[in-house]
Amino acid sequence: MGLQGDASKEWFQRASQVLVNGVSSQFRYWGDDDTLVIERGEGGYLIDVDGRRYLDLQCGFGPIILGHGEPSVVAAVAEAAAEATSFAMTQRREVEAAEKVIAALGWPTRMRFTNTGTEATMHAIRLARGMTGRDVVIKFEGQYHGMHDYVLFSTAGGPPGGLGSRFRPNPWQSSSGIPDAIRSYIRTLPYNDLEIVERTFRNEGGQIAAVIVEPMLGNAFGILPAEGYLEGLRRLCDEYGAMLIFDEVKTGFRLGLGGAVAHFGVTPDIGTYAKALGNGFPVAAVALGEWAAEGWRQGGIAQAGTYSGNGIAASAAKATIEALEDGDAYARIEKTGTRMMEGLAKVLADRGVPGHVVGHPAMFSVFLAEEAPREFRDAARHDAHTYDTVVFKMIEKGVMPCPDAKEPWFLCAAQTVEDADRAVEAFADSLDEVLAGRSA
Ligand SMILES: Cc1ncc(COP(=O)(O)O)c(C=O)c1O
Known part of the structure; x- marks a missing residue:
C-alpha cells in the first residue's frame, strides 16, 4: 500500500504510458505506489487528484x-500572455x-x-572561463x-561515504553519459573547510576559473556557512584571479x-x-558585477536563449518582486518557519531522539544524528531510515515535506x-508511531 488514492493510481498509470516513469523530472519519482498526481x-496547500489536501512544504523545490x-502574479502573467510572449527583440516588460x-x-x-537554473549556472561558468x-x-x-555536464559531480544524490579522502576527494559522477574528460575540469571539495x-588554489590556482557555491547548502540539509567561510x-x-559564483537558485528571493x-x-x-x-x-x-558584465559586453563569450526574458517570465518576476517588496511575506515566513523549527526541535528533545533542525526559517531540514552537520559528508551520520518513515506518515496525515531529508522544507508566505x-x-505523531513500532 502506498500514498496513492484511487485517482492518483489511475492518473499515475496514465502518466506512465506517456512520461518516462510518469514524471518529467527524475526527482519527482517516489516509486510506482507513492508518486502522487x-x-x-x-x-500553501496542494490538492491531489483524489481531492486530498496537503500542507505543501516542498513549495515546488x-x-x-x-x-x-x-493573485497579483497570476494577473500580471495573464495580461502578458495576451500581449507579450516572445518577439526576438527586447521588450518593455523585460526591462522593467x-x-x-x-x-x-x-x-x-x-x-x-x-529560463532555468541549469541554464543560468551553465552560462555563469562559461562566462568565468571566458573571462579568466x-x-x-x-x-x-x-x-x-543543475543538469549540465560541468556540474553533475558529487551532488547530494551521491554516497557521502564514497567521496574519497577529504584532502584529495573523488569527484563522484552523478550521471552516466558525461564524457570522461569533463571530470578533469572539476574539483569537488568538502564545504565549510577553507x-x-x-590548498587547492595554492596547488593549481593558475588554472582555476571559478568557485561556484550555494552560499548555504540548499540541496544538502540547508547547512549554513561557518563564520568567515x-x-x-x-x-x-x-x-588568485578567479571568479566567485554564488548559485542563489534556492536562496535568491x-x-x-x-x-x-x-x-x-x-x-x-x-x-x-x-x-x-x-x-x-x-x-x-544571471546577475553580474562590473568585471563579469564586461565579458558579455565585449562579446566573444556566447549567451543566448529563444525564450530568455520572454514576457510571461518577465511579468512573473516583476509581479513577484513587487509583492515581496510591498507585503510582509518575509516577516510571515520568518515567523512561521521559526515556530516550525523550534517546534520540531522540541519534539526531538522531548523524546530524547538525537537530532537537529538545520538552516534558515525559509528553508531548513531535520537532521537525525547526535551532532549537527557541517558539510555533506556528515549525511552518512543521518538516520535516513527513521526520517523517511516519519515523512511518509506525515504525508498520509496531509503534511508534505520532501521525503528526502537532504531537500529542505520550504515555506511560503501563504x-x-x-x-x-x-x-x-x-x-510528533508520526515519530511517536515509529518509536512505538520499535518498542512493540
Ligand atoms: C542551487 C541550484 N542550482 C541550480 C538548480 C537547477 O535549476 P533548474 O532546475 O531550474 O534547472 C537547482 C535546482 O534545484 C538548484 O537547487
Whole structure:
C-alpha cells in the first residue's frame, strides 16, 4: 500500500504510458505506489487528484515563495500572455523586470534573463572561463547546480561515504553519459573547510576559473556557512584571479529580497537566480558585477536563449518582486518557519531522539544524528531510515515535506502559524508511531 488514492493510481498509470516513469523530472519519482498526481495548488496547500489536501512544504523545490496561485502574479502573467510572449527583440516588460531584479539584489550592475537554473549556472561558468582563460571550476560536495555536464559531480544524490579522502576527494559522477574528460575540469571539495580550498588554489590556482557555491547548502540539509567561510572564498578568488559564483537558485528571493548576498554580507562576481524569482513561473537570471558584465559586453563569450526574458517570465518576476517588496511575506515566513523549527526541535528533545533542525526559517531540514552537520559528508551520520518513515506518515496525515531529508522544507508566505503547528503535530505523531513500532 502506498500514498496513492484511487485517482492518483489511475492518473499515475496514465502518466506512465506517456512520461518516462510518469514524471518529467527524475526527482519527482517516489516509486510506482507513492508518486502522487496533483490537481492544483492553493496558497500553501496542494490538492491531489483524489481531492486530498496537503500542507505543501516542498513549495515546488523552492520556487513558491508567496503561495500557489498568488493573485497579483497570476494577473500580471495573464495580461502578458495576451500581449507579450516572445518577439526576438527586447521588450518593455523585460526591462522593467530587470530593473526590479537589480534594485532588489542591490549588488549587480547588469544581468541577463535565462529560463532555468541549469541554464543560468551553465552560462555563469562559461562566462568565468571566458573571462579568466582558465578551465577548472571548484564546486562543493552535496551541492547541486543543475543538469549540465560541468556540474553533475558529487551532488547530494551521491554516497557521502564514497567521496574519497577529504584532502584529495573523488569527484563522484552523478550521471552516466558525461564524457570522461569533463571530470578533469572539476574539483569537488568538502564545504565549510577553507583550508582545503586554500590548498587547492595554492596547488593549481593558475588554472582555476571559478568557485561556484550555494552560499548555504540548499540541496544538502540547508547547512549554513561557518563564520568567515564565504568571506574566505571571496578572498581566495580575489587573490588568485578567479571568479566567485554564488548559485542563489534556492536562496535568491527566499532568504530575503537581497538573497544570500544580503543575508551573509559577501558579494560574488556572478550570481545565478531562479525559483523564488518567479513564484513558480519559469524564469531565471544571471546577475553580474562590473568585471563579469564586461565579458558579455565585449562579446566573444556566447549567451543566448529563444525564450530568455520572454514576457510571461518577465511579468512573473516583476509581479513577484513587487509583492515581496510591498507585503510582509518575509516577516510571515520568518515567523512561521521559526515556530516550525523550534517546534520540531522540541519534539526531538522531548523524546530524547538525537537530532537537529538545520538552516534558515525559509528553508531548513531535520537532521537525525547526535551532532549537527557541517558539510555533506556528515549525511552518512543521518538516520535516513527513521526520517523517511516519519515523512511518509506525515504525508498520509496531509503534511508534505520532501521525503528526502537532504531537500529542505520550504515555506511560503501563504502559510500560517496554525500551519506550523499542524506540521509539528504531524511530525510528533508520526515519530511517536515509529518509536512505538520499535518498542512493540
Ligand atoms: C542551487 C541550484 N542550482 C541550480 C538548480 C537547477 O535549476 P533548474 O532546475 O531550474 O534547472 C537547482 C535546482 O534545484 C538548484 O537547487
